[in-house]
Amino acid sequence: MKYAIETIGLSKNYGRVHAVDGVHLRVGPGEIYGFLGLNGAGKTTTIRALLGMIRPSAGEVRVLGEPVGPNGRGPWRRVGHMVEVPAAYPELTVRENLEVARRLQGIADKGATSRAIERLGIGAYADRAAGTLSTGNLHRLGLARAMLHEPELLILDEPANGLDPAGVVEIRELLAGLAHERGVTVFMSSHILTEVDRLATRIGVIHQGRLIEELEAAKMEALRSRRLIVEVRQPAAAYSALEGAGYSVTAENGGLFVTDARALESPDEVATLLVRAGAPPTKLLVEQEDLEAYFLRLTGEKS
């Protein structure tokens, strides 16, 4: 199996609306793939197609080397999933909900339910009706159900949604641990960009149904724009000195911004230049564009 997930020209139309348009996805085994997109970009539609919940208008979907659908066909014994807001039978307890999932997953080991409860830290709520759970705990129940059968591939729609900050860190560590220690492939959509930034080894950006960018997380690091922020008490003198030295400078809101590679590589030279010009810096900071800014720049450009 070359890819854990592979889509070839995946498209889904609802009438005249192209929810997903010719998406080619390739997710390797053991990767943590962050799938980014604005609301309505096509993230959930893609995930539903990966899980055989909708029939593609065109294209193919292969998961763990097997074709998906029609008729719900797929390697579901080896795939865990959570789509949109997790749902549970409100009158059943947390344990009963997981017990239903265990049986439908065909897991003979009765201990799987207790292990999933323990792993997701919902032991205190195990005998409470799911209808009384908080959003965060309902989310944990959804994740427990996804991980109940120790799947090789996890397809998760917004896994950090609804969790408190401690929960977000906990789930991030759990997913990272599963990927690094057990080789589990994680495909996760998210709009919490910092989460994707910290966890994903590869990132895909979907916008208006099209996959507009797909790259290694390390490569994205290089693509994000950087600039040197300079703050001084004599901005006019500093501006002249920097421009005179051949730097490309812009002034905004009382600060100076330099984007030349040599300034970013050697800010100490900029500091020396400013001191000699009689405008010593009060702040000198190399700032890298965060994923959010990169994402907005990218989707803005493609709109």
Added chain:
Amino acid sequence: MNAFFAALWAEALKAYRSKVIWLSAAVVTILPLVDGMFMVILKNPERAKEMGLIGAKAQLVAGTATWPNFFYVMMMTGIAVGILFAFLTAWVFGREFSDRTAKELLALPTPRGTIVAAKFVLLAVWTQALALWIFGLSLVVVRAVDIPGDFSNLEAVSFGYFMGIAFLNYLLMPCAAYVASLGRGYLPPMAWIFFTLASAQLLQIMGWGEWYPWAVPALVGEMAGPKGGSIGVHSLLMVLAAFVAGLAATFAWWRSADQSR
């Protein structure tokens, strides 16, 4: 087979933990008690007059307190129970959409068709158990009411008719299940129930009831009443056709329809 029993276990647990199972039992428990109450009133016509409206209603429905009339009212109950069966079908299928749990049933090693089959088996057991409960309770009530005469023959015949009506009603449920699935919730099958009720009445008045599956349980009920009568095999075949069509449509929908909600 294991997958089927796993799905049936899951469906049974969902039903057992819900209020609907107890609510349905409570509703059908009232029906034989009402039948018995009519007979108590009709045993004493003077008292029926004193009771005003309810006495008039009892006389309208059952006439006089006799064994045939008691069992005839029971048959009418059996027809009405078809509405309850449809509500249960709407719940069993529609709740997966109202609770947004349908998406948890789609990408599983247990095939979708197996889950749908388990739902229909649960409904069969549930509806026929309710019918048995109504009949059993009716026998207790009828003894308590103490209507004079011998009813040992009527008992067996009525049982056959009553369970026949209950079974025919069950055979009409897959269409309601399909409407619940297609409409993704409770409301569309509710509308379906009222449509079938109204259309059955209309077609019966027009004399085409024997060809309309949703009118057939009432025709069987009338056979057991004072007017008697009979129905042809074609009527039963129409019910069977509705059953097969409903099943096929529901299975096909769960296998193939886009689940985008």
